[in-house]
Amino acid sequence: xxxxxxxxxxxxxxxxxxxxxxxxxxxxxxxxxxxxxxxxxxxxxxxxxxxxxxxxxxxxxxxxxxxxxxxxxxxxxxxxxxxxxxxxxxxxxxxxxxxxxxxxxxxxxxxxxxxxxxx
Amino acid sequence: xxxxxxxxxxxxxxxxxxxxxxxxxxxxxxxxxxxxxxxxxxxxxxxxxxxxxxxxxxxxxxxxxxxxxxxxxxxxxxxxxxxxxxxxxxxxxxxxxxxxxxxxxxxxxxxxxxxxxxxxxxxxxxxxxxxxxxxxxxxxxxxxxxxxxxxxxxxxxxxxxxxxxxxxxxxxxxxxxxxxxxxxxxxxxxxxxxxxxxxxxxxxxxxxxxxxxxxxxxxxxxxxxxxxxxxxxxxxxxxxxxxxxxxxxxxxxxxxxxxxxxxxxxxxxxxxxxxxxxxxxxxxxxxxxxxxxxxxxxxxxxxxxxxxxxxxxxxxxxxxxxxxxxxxxxxxxxxxxxxxxxxxxxxxxxxxxxxxxxxxxxxxxxxxxxxxxxxxxxxxxxxxxxxxxxxxxxxxxxxxxxxxxxxxxxxxxxxxxxxxxxxxxxxxxxxxxxxxxxxxxxxxxxxxxxxxxxxxxxxxxxxxxxxxxxxxxxxxxxxxxxxxxxxxxxxxxxxx
Numbered sequence: 001x002x003x004x005x006x007x008x009x010x011x012x013x014x015x016x017x018x019x020x021x022x023x024x025x026x027x028x029x030x031x032x033x034x035x036x037x038x039x040x041x042x043x044x045x046x047x048x049x050x051x052x053x054x055x056x057x058x059x060x061x062x063x064x065x066x067x068x069x070x071x072x073x074x075x076x077x078x079x080x081x082x083x084x085x086x087x088x089x090x091x092x093x094x095x096x097x098x099x100x101x102x103x104x105x106x107x108x109x110x111x112x113x114x115x116x117x118x119x
Numbered sequence: 120x121x122x123x124x125x126x127x128x129x130x131x132x133x134x135x136x137x138x139x140x141x142x143x144x145x146x147x148x149x150x151x152x153x154x155x156x157x158x159x160x161x162x163x164x165x166x167x168x169x170x171x172x173x174x175x176x177x178x179x180x181x182x183x184x185x186x187x188x189x190x191x192x193x194x195x196x197x198x199x200x201x202x203x204x205x206x207x208x209x210x211x212x213x214x215x216x217x218x219x220x221x222x223x224x225x226x227x228x229x230x231x232x233x234x235x236x237x238x239x240x241x242x243x244x245x246x247x248x249x250x251x252x253x254x255x256x257x258x259x260x261x262x263x264x265x266x267x268x269x270x271x272x273x274x275x276x277x278x279x280x281x282x283x284x285x286x287x288x289x290x291x292x293x294x295x296x297x298x299x300x301x302x303x304x305x306x307x308x309x310x311x312x313x314x315x316x317x318x319x320x321x322x323x324x325x326x327x328x329x330x331x332x333x334x335x336x337x338x339x340x341x342x343x344x345x346x347x348x349x350x351x352x353x354x355x356x357x358x359x360x361x362x363x364x365x366x367x368x369x370x371x372x373x374x375x376x377x378x379x380x381x382x383x384x385x386x387x388x389x390x391x392x393x394x395x396x397x398x399x400x401x402x403x404x405x406x407x408x409x410x411x412x413x414x415x416x417x418x419x420x421x422x423x424x425x426x427x428x429x430x431x432x433x434x435x436x437x438x439x440x441x442x443x444x445x446x447x448x449x450x451x452x453x454x455x456x457x458x459x460x461x462x463x464x465x466x467x468x469x470x471x472x473x474x475x476x477x478x479x480x481x482x483x484x485x486x487x488x489x490x491x492x493x494x495x496x497x498x499x500x501x502x503x504x505x506x507x508x509x510x511x512x513x514x515x516x517x518x519x520x521x522x523x524x525x526x527x528x529x530x531x532x533x534x535x536x537x538x539x540x541x542x543x544x545x546x547x548x549x550x551x552x553x554x555x556x557x558x559x560x561x562x563x564x565x566x567x568x569x570x571x572x573x574x575x576x577x578x579x580x581x582x583x584x585x586x587x588x589x590x591x592x593x594x595x596x597x598x599x600x601x602x603x604x605x606x607x608x609x610x611x612x613x614x615x
Binding site for chain 2 (some may be wrong): 006010013022029033066068069078083084086088089092093094097098099103105106108110114119
């Protein structure tokens with residue numbers, strides 16, 4: 001199980017990777033969403049505010065009304081935000097559960113794909 | 120059937136934008152009710168003449184309610200767009216699931232191609248152009264649909280809902296007008312086996328085709344307000360399709376001689392013309408074009424995202440996951456368009472549009488049989504609670520396996536052009552598609568997965584920093600945790 005410090009470290013790296021990737025920023029320029037995350041093993045929750053493709057904040061707890069809700073265990077979240085796993089594979093095995101439109105689910109995966117195309 | 124109350128799902132997370140029952144029902148009905156359904160009615164009439172077609176459509180609808188129950192329970196177990204892969208994989212194994220899913224997805228290409236062809240033929244007919252120009256219209260339609268998809272243009276949910284209810288209401292109203300136009304008694308009201316002992320079964324099998332793809336609404340499970348929304352849609356949409364299709368079949372059989380509609384790619388225009396003259400013809404043309412919005416929007420979206428996910432998973436060449444600057448998998452969309460254009464060209468050249476109906480009906484019956492089998496298996500393997508549980512689910516699902524297998528054979532060897540003959544055409548197409556999918560899964564997919572694993576291992580080391588050793592950390596490490604595991608395990612690669 002990963003604690004909040006590890007998640008926060010992973011989220012910080014993910015935020016920098018996303019925000020500094022110009023192709024991703026261009027691709028996501030029309031994508032403004034509030035994401036909620038739930039760690040199924042620890043019960044920890046956190047949020048992510050995305051405005052026109054830029055990740056603004058990743059606070060602890062659930063803030064605002066979500067467009068997307070992602071649930072998985074804390075280890076998977078950490079590996080996902082570090083780019084060490086392919087989210088689609090976990091999703092297709094039912095290990096990552098998502099609530100949200102199909103388009104948003106794909107956009108979320110597209111972020112990982114654009115930043116880490118070889119994962 | 121139980122467990123259909125919103126209050127049973129207090130933990131359901133409220134999304135800013137979520138899908139309610141009306142939209143989900145419209146999605147389900149809109150995916151099912153395409154222009155090819157008008158030809159589906161003609162195929163039923165080939166086996167069940169006159170008003171008997173309505174009897175076949177009713178029986179088909181009752182059987183589809185069993186399918187609704189089966190998909191509701193499966194969707195409750197796996198409420199995700201990837202649901203079909205999940206429950207197939209858990210029930211029959213990953214490779215078989217992949218081969219079946221690839222075959223199933225080819226129906227999307229068939230439906231897009233069929234709709235492009237039928238709409239092209241209808242537009243050409245109304246404009247009085249030479250037959251060869253139909254293919255120009257097909258190319259234009261597919262070109263517009265592809266361009267819209269590549270630019271990320273999608274129908275808003277409410278537009279899709281309005282379009283679907285307009286098409287259904289418009290078809291029903293014209294059909295009612297057509298029936299009042301003539302009046303009199305219905306012909307052959309209960310002559311289900313009038314064209315031979317097997318004809319009634321084949322008529323019912325083709326009736327299933329009218330409802331085909333209604334179950335794709337389960338791919339929107341992740342945006343449903345609550346799990347019962349999808350269940351309600353799965354039960355309401357077939358009723359709407361039953362009403363509209365029955366009215367259309369009754370009026371068509373009543374007003375237009377079967378010999379005329381049997382050889383036509385646009386029976387709905389002939390009905391419109393017979394009922395209200397040019398106004399009726401334009402009315403039905405408008406509805407036919409509207410069906411394309413749903414077919415192209417839903418079809419391209421479902422299939423291209425499936426291709427994207429398959430490529431990301433390592434089951435298709437990774438090029439299919441490439442995204443353009445609007446986050447659209449452009450190669451997947453373009454490939455779908457090209458495949459649809461080729462199929463439409465073949466249909467255009469051969470005039471075998473009723474074969475498309477037969478192939479679609481056969482695949483759908485097969486999928487229903489497989490879904491029933493999944494429920495039989497998963498009732499044993501998955502004991503956890505689900506929001507919907509089909510009453511007497513195991514015996515009903517076992518009955519579904521047998522029933523839909525019979526209907527699979529009935530349509531697989533049918534010849535809608537001549538109801539008194541059998542044909543190996545539909546089953547041959549499916550055997551070829553199935554064999555290609557299976558060969559691909561057995562021969563190509565392992566190589567793709569191995570290459571993906573090698574690429575992931577060689578590309579870079581794990582980025583996540585190792586956790587400092589500490590007495591409190593070790594016992595907390597979850598079994599099977601990706602942390603400190605091999606790169607293959609961390610990336611989730613499993614080479615089968």
